[in-house]
Amino acid sequence: MYRIITILLLFFSGLFVNPVYAQSDTSLQKINNQKDLVDVFQSFKEKKSNNPSDTIRKVSKYHVTVVPFIGYTLTTGVAGIIASNVGFYTNDPDRTNVSSISSAPVYTQYSQLTLPVLANIWTKDNKYNIVIDWRYYKYPQDTYGLGGHTSLKNADQIDYSHIRIHQSVLRNIAPDIYAGAGYFLDYHWNIEEEGLPEGFISDAQKYGLPTTSMSSGPVLTFLYDNRKNSINPQGGLYANILYHPNFTFLGSDHNWQSLTIDVRKYIKFPRGCNNILAFWGYAWLTPSGNPPYLDLPSTAWDMYNNTGRGYIQGRFRGKNMLYGETEYRFGITNNGLIGAVVFVNAQSFSNYPSNDIDAIWPGYGLGIRIKVNKNSNTNIGIDYGFGEGNSRGFFVNLGELF
Numbered sequence: 024m025y026r027i028i029t030i031l032l033l034f035f036s037g038l039f040v041n042p043v044y045a046q047s048d049t050s051l052q053k054i055n056n057q058k059d060l061v062d063v064f065q066s067f068k069e070k071k072s073n074n075p076s077d078t079i080r081k082v083s084k085y086h087v088t089v090v091p092f093i094g095y096t097l098t099t100g101v102a103g104i105i106a107s108n109v110g111f112y113t114n115d116p117d118r119t120n121v122s123s124i125s126s127a128p129v130y131t132q133y134s135q136l137t138l139p140v141l142a143n144i145w146t147k148d149n150k151y152n153i154v155i156d157w158r159y160y161k162y163p164q165d166t167y168g169l170g171g172h173t174s175l176k177n178a179d180q181i182d183y184s185h186i187r188i189h190q191s192v193l194r195n196i197a198p199d200i201y202a203g204a205g206y207f208l209d210y211h212w213n214i215e216e217e218g219l220p221e222g223f224i225s226d227a228q229k230y231g232l233p234t235t236s237m238s239s240g241p242v243l244t245f246l247y248d249n250r251k252n253s254i255n256p257q258g259g260l261y262a263n264i265l266y267h268p269n270f271t272f273l274g275s276d277h278n279w280q281s282l283t284i285d286v287r288k289y290i291k292f293p294r295g296c297n298n299i300l301a302f303w304g305y306a307w308l309t310p311s312g313n314p315p316y317l318d319l320p321s322t323a324w325d326m327y328n329n330t331g332r333g334y335i336q337g338r339f340r341g342k343n344m345l346y347g348e349t350e351y352r353f354g355i356t357n358n359g360l361i362g363a364v365v366f367v368n369a370q371s372f373s374n375y376p377s378n379d380i381d382a383i384w385p386g387y388g389l390g391i392r393i394k395v396n397k398n399s400n401t402n403i404g405i406d407y408g409f410g411e412g413n414s415r416g417f418f419v420n421l422g423e424l425f
Contacts, residue, residue, distance in 0.1 A: 058358040059394040086110040086399035090421055102131040106421040110254055110399030114147040121252045136161040143253055152193040152201055156326055160185035168226035170341050170374035171382030179225045180217040186210045191244050201246040207267055209238040211317050227316050236315035237276055240269035254422045255400040261287040279312025287425055298353040303425045305346040320344035329424040331370055333386025333410035341372030362392035386410045
């Protein structure tokens with residue numbers, strides 16, 4: 024049984040007051056009627072000093088949120104994490120979406136290191152959308168085999184280092200519609216497998232697991248996105264199709280193709296309130312070829328590592344992955360400081376070597392939301408998820424999972 028017991032030690036949210044673009048008095052009043060952790064700390068400070076303040080926080084160009092915390096998993100042991108997010112506008116907020124840059128460096132008791140930089144940047148009037156996913160991993164992690172019929176009992180640790188360099192640029196071609204291209208590189212080295220007990224051959228060995236692997240190739244992207252805030256969408260539709268061929272002449276070990284289809288819909292429910300009913304459909308497919316084992320579709324190895332709440336990262340792996348999730352987000356306090364969610368999801372993976380999909384693994388759970396920055400509408404999410412086979416644990420995220 025894999026549990027993640029996460030204890031929040033400290034919340035810190037900073038705000039750089041640097042007004043650039045004016046907003047309406049109604050917008051400012053709406054924001055200042057809300058509360059976040061900055062307001063809580065300010066109120067505590069005023070009470071302690073007996074010096075109340077009637078200062079109204081202004082809307083600035085940059086909204087910075089930093090949340091250090093400590094977690095524990097059976098896979099990582101004690102882990103120190105610093106989750107940070109910067110939300111900002113590159114131009115007039117009435118005509119430009121919120122851009123964001125986030126990072127969550129992690130170092131664990133077992134010398135696992137993750138250094139990510141993720142960015143979603145919108146230029147003036149949403150003419151261009153720049154998407155960046157850069158990461159370094161030194162990450163021994165258990166894998167459980169291929170397909171939808173694997174067992175936690177078959178845990179097989181693989182140690183490796185990994186550089187991911189993904190970036191793409193999209194241009195607006197019609198209202199809320201974008202098309203573009205980019206380049207993806209994934210390089211794994213120092214790959215070492217612990218292996219199963221003597222007499223058993225792991226799926227990794229059957230599939231092929233060399234000491235290094237490389238995937239390299241262009242990416243073509245089609246995007247529809249009418250959300251105004253990707254950190255915490257309050258409505259709208261997001262649909263992204265990404266085609267990624269890998270070629271040996273660009274350094275790949277093999278020629279193979281990847282196709283991902285990511286669709287998300289957000290509805291205010293009941294109508295007229297701020298509660299959100301969110302839907303997420305995700306397909307991660309291999310139309311042709313054989314990806315390196317560590318580049319195969321896998322639980323929680325999507326761009327933001329958010330699929331499969333209720334299951335440990337890497338729990339399932341296969342050449343094709345189908346995923347769906349529904350979440351209901353609702354407020355608890357009228358001032359927006361505390362909210363909650365309930366969610367249900369399901370994932371399926373193709374078997375090996377048949378590529379048949381014949382098993383569905385459901386997950387479900389609930390969580391709380393704490394507003395850490397009301398200007399960027401950023402929450403810290405603390406969820407407890409359940410899966411089949413006595414799989415369960417805490418999951419923590421800065422910003423909504425989708």
